[in-house]
Every structure is written in C-alpha cells, then in structure tokens.
Amino acid sequence: MKGNLIIISSPSGGGKGTLIKEVLSSTAGIGYSVSYTTRPMREGEADGRDYFFVTAGVFESLIETGEFLEYASVHGNYYGTSRSQVEREINDGRDVILEIDVQGALNVMRAAPEAVSIFILPPSFEVLRERLTTRATETAENLSLRLKNSFGEVALFDRFQYAVINDDRTKATDELRTIILAERLKRDRQTEAIRVILDSFDISKL
Amino acid sequence: MKGNLIIISSPSGGGKGTLIKEVLSSTAGIGYSVSYTTRPMREGEADGRDYFFVTAGVFESLIETGEFLEYASVHGNYYGTSRSQVEREINDGRDVILEIDVQGALNVMRAAPEAVSIFILPPSFEVLRERLTTRATETAENLSLRLKNSFGEVALFDRFQYAVINDDRTKATDELRTIILAERLKRDRQTEAIRVILDSFDISKL
Numbered sequence: 001m002k003g004n005l006i007i008i009s010s011p012s013g014g015g016k017g018t019l020i021k022e023v024l025s026s027t028a029g030i031g032y033s034v035s036y037t038t039r040p041m042r043e044g045e046a047d048g049r050d051y052f053f054v055t056a057g058v059f060e061s062l063i064e065t066g067e068f069l070e071y072a073s074v075h076g077n078y079y080g081t082s083r084s085q086v087e088r089e090i091n092d093g094r095d096v097i098l099e100i101d102v103q104g105a106l107n108v109m110r111a112a113p114e115a116v117s118i119f120i121l122p123p124s125f126e127v128l129r130e131r132l133t134t135r136a137t138e139t140a141e142n143l144s145l146r147l148k149n150s151f152g153e154v155a156l157f158d159r160f161q162y163a164v165i166n167d168d169r170t171k172a173t174d175e176l177r178t179i180i181l182a183e184r185l186k187r188d189r190q191t192e193a194i195r196v197i198l199d200s201f202d203i204s205k206l
Numbered sequence: 207m208k209g210n211l212i213i214i215s216s217p218s219g220g221g222k223g224t225l226i227k228e229v230l231s232s233t234a235g236i237g238y239s240v241s242y243t244t245r246p247m248r249e250g251e252a253d254g255r256d257y258f259f260v261t262a263g264v265f266e267s268l269i270e271t272g273e274f275l276e277y278a279s280v281h282g283n284y285y286g287t288s289r290s291q292v293e294r295e296i297n298d299g300r301d302v303i304l305e306i307d308v309q310g311a312l313n314v315m316r317a318a319p320e321a322v323s324i325f326i327l328p329p330s331f332e333v334l335r336e337r338l339t340t341r342a343t344e345t346a347e348n349l350s351l352r353l354k355n356s357f358g359e360v361a362l363f364d365r366f367q368y369a370v371i372n373d374d375r376t377k378a379t380d381e382l383r384t385i386i387l388a389e390r391l392k393r394d395r396q397t398e399a400i401r402v403i404l405d406s407f408d409i410s411k412l
Binding site: 147179185190194 | 325327328329330331332350353356360367371381384385387388391392396404406407409411
C-alpha cells in the first residue's frame with residue numbers, strides 16, 4: 001500500500017515547522033523528506049535534518065538531473081523537494097509531509113494531483129507579524145519582505161483541500177494529525193485489505 | 207456554517223448501528239436524523255428514537271409529499287430518510303449521520319453529491335455470518351436473505367469515499383470519528399472563519 005503525499009503550507013510565520021515537528025513525533029507511519037536549500041543555516045538547525053544546505057551551483061546541477069519534485073526561489077533563496085526521497089517513502093507505505101512555501105505547494109499540486117493539501121493560517125495578520133518579529137531570525141528587510149509576501153500567500157488558501165487555523169498549538173497539531181489519519185481511511189488507500197475481505201465472500205459458503 | 211451530511215453504510219450485520227451510537231455519544235456537533243420504517247419494532251427499540259415506525263399507508267403518503275431524501279424497500283420493508291430533519295440539522299451547523307443500507311446510500315449520493323460517504327466492512331464473511339446469527343433477531347429465512355444480499359452489498363464498496371474495517375469496535379469507532387472531524391477541516395467548511403482572518407490582512411497595516 002502506498003503512502004500519501006501531504007503538502008503542508010502557510011505564509012512565513014504561520015507556524016508550520018513547529019506543528020509538523022509535533023505531528024511527526026506523535027504519529028506513526030510518517031516519513032519525512034528533507035528539502036534542499038541555498039539559504040544560510042539558522043542557529044539550531046542541522047544539515048541533513050532540517051535541510052540539505054547546498055550552494056547555488058550544487059542546487060542548479062540537481063535541477064539539471066531532475067532531482068526536484070518542485071523547486072522555487074523564495075525571498076532570494078532556492079528551496080527544492082527531493083523526488084527520489086519522496087518516492088522511496090511513499091512506495092514503502094509511509095506518508096510523506098512536504099513543508100513548503102505556497103508557490104512550491106501549488107507546483108507540487110500540479111505535478112502530483114493526488115497529493116493531500118493543507119493550508120495553515122495564522123489567526124490574524126497581527127499574530128503573524130508578532131510571530132515573525134519575535135522569531136528574530138530575520139533582518140528588518142527580510143521581515144518586511146515576508147510580511148508583504150504574506151498578503152499574496154494567504155489569498156491562495158482556496159487552492160488547498162484543508163485549512164487549519166493555528167490559534168492554539170495543541171489544537172492545530174491535533175487537527176493536522178486528524179487529517180492525516182482520515183486520509184489513510186480513504187477507500188482507495190485500503191484496496192489490498194478490502195480485497196482480502198471480499199475474497200472471503202465466496203458464494204459456495206452460502 | 208453548514209454541517210456535513212455523512213452517509214454510513216454497511217451490509218446487514220456490518221455493525222454500523224453500534225459504531226454510530228458510540229460516535230454520537232463521544233463526538234460534539236453531530237445531529238441525528240431518525241428514519242422512517244415499516245418494519246416491526248425490535249425489542250429494546252423505541253419509536254421516534256431508533257425509527258419512526260409507521261404503517262405502509264402512512265409511509266406512502268409521506269412519499270407523495272416529498273418528505274424523503276431517499277427511501278427504499280429492503281428485505282420487504284420500507285426505510286426512508288426525512289428530508290426536513292436532515293436540512294434543519296445541517297442548516298443549524300450540525301453534521302448529520304445517515305445510517306442506511308447500501309442501496310439507500312447510493313440514492314443519497316445521487317441526490318446529495320456533496321455528502322461524505324463511509325462504508326463499514328466486516329473483517330470477513332465468516333464474522334458477518336456469526337454476528338447475524340448471534341444477534342438472533344432474524345428468522346432463519348431473513349438471515350439467509352441478508353447473507354445472500356451481503357454479497358452484492360460489499361461489492362459496492364467502491365462507490366464510497368472512505369472504508370472502515372470493523373474488526374475492533376474501539377478502533378473502528380475512532381476511525382469513524384477521525385473521518386468526521388477531518389471533514390470539518392475541509393477548506394470549504396471554514397469559509398466564514400477564514401474570511402475573518404483574511405480581512406485582518408489589510409494592506410494599510412504594512
């Protein structure tokens with residue numbers, strides 16, 4: 001049985017990183033695809049865990065070899081999703097969560113229309129601004145750019161199948177997990193188990 | 207915000223009645239539509255709670271007035287779903303669970319394509335037969351008819367969006383609840399809450 005490809009997106013500061021970490025630590029059967037990026041590593045991040053941090057030259061050679069399910073330039077840096085990693089996890093029956101920016105999410109939806117898509121919304125613009133400001137990993141210029149971009153990003157919420165409003169971390173984590181578990185109960189995710197049951201309906205038993 | 211219409215179906219003996227009772231007792235925000243039937247009341251059932259038990263004459267006059275979202279004759283008795291009850295619950299923002307036979311489920315899907323549809327499967331034909339036999343509410347003739355019908359019913363599983371395999375009551379109840387909660391997180395179920403958030407993205411705040 002194949003896993004689901006689950007796209008989770010939000011504007012910067014929407015809190016998707018934190019929520020996804022909590023879902024991963026509390027839900028079985030989820031793999032994770034580590035993305036590639038050319039942006040600098042932040043404090044507390046690790047190469048190969050949070051991202052593969054590569055140079056623009058390496059990134060561009062990976063584009064050439066077709067290694068990216070999607071890639072995009074966001075806030076002046078490349079971000080890309082490894083196609084080979086995603087395919088391996090899904091073929092092994094694990095769901096894969098893709099934590100990507102809104103433009104990247106739309107690209108993956110086009111490339112993989114069967115993907116499950118979830119948009120995480122901040123409860124308000126004010127909360128988004130506060131979160132980005134207190135994160136303090138941004139220069140003033142970057143902060144301003146992210147806030148400006150967020151207007152276009154939230155407007156694209158209607159391209160996503162599900163919406164999670166991140167006003168409470170525990171509630172939002174529970175909601176993400178609920179969506180992931182429910183998607184495993186889709187009939188076409190269970191064809192093998194159902195086939196075994198149907199085989200037991202043998203007319204000679206009547 | 208409108209509720210969801212949730213169709214839960216299974217072959218006779220699939221256990222949907224028990225599971226639905228447990229979901230109703232443990233999940234907020236779910237209304238219930240009491241169906242009409244012309245079959246005799248069983249021990250432990252109550253009129254207006256389990257069904258509205260009516261004569262064939264009353265049932266047929268309700269057909270005439272268009273009161274049924276769907277109705278069907280199953281095992282020689284009429285079963286019908288009250289359109290007015292369902293609409294009232296959904297317009298009040300509550301989900302409505304319809305516990306109906308497979309033919310009735312297909313009829314509701316045609317009449318209400320936006321409905322969520324869940325098929326409950328027994329783990330095997332042997333378990334289905336054992337459950338129907340130990341229920342002991344059936345005559346031998348009825349039991350034989352239900353078992354025979356079950357072959358055609360399970361074959362229609364692929365018309366449903368979700369499948370729940372009822373091999374463990376607690377697990378199956380949890381899965382039903384998970385599907386119901388996840389469907390509330392569909393983006394188009396949350397348009398009003400999202401509208402409020404989007405309104406806070408006022409460009410003059412930048």
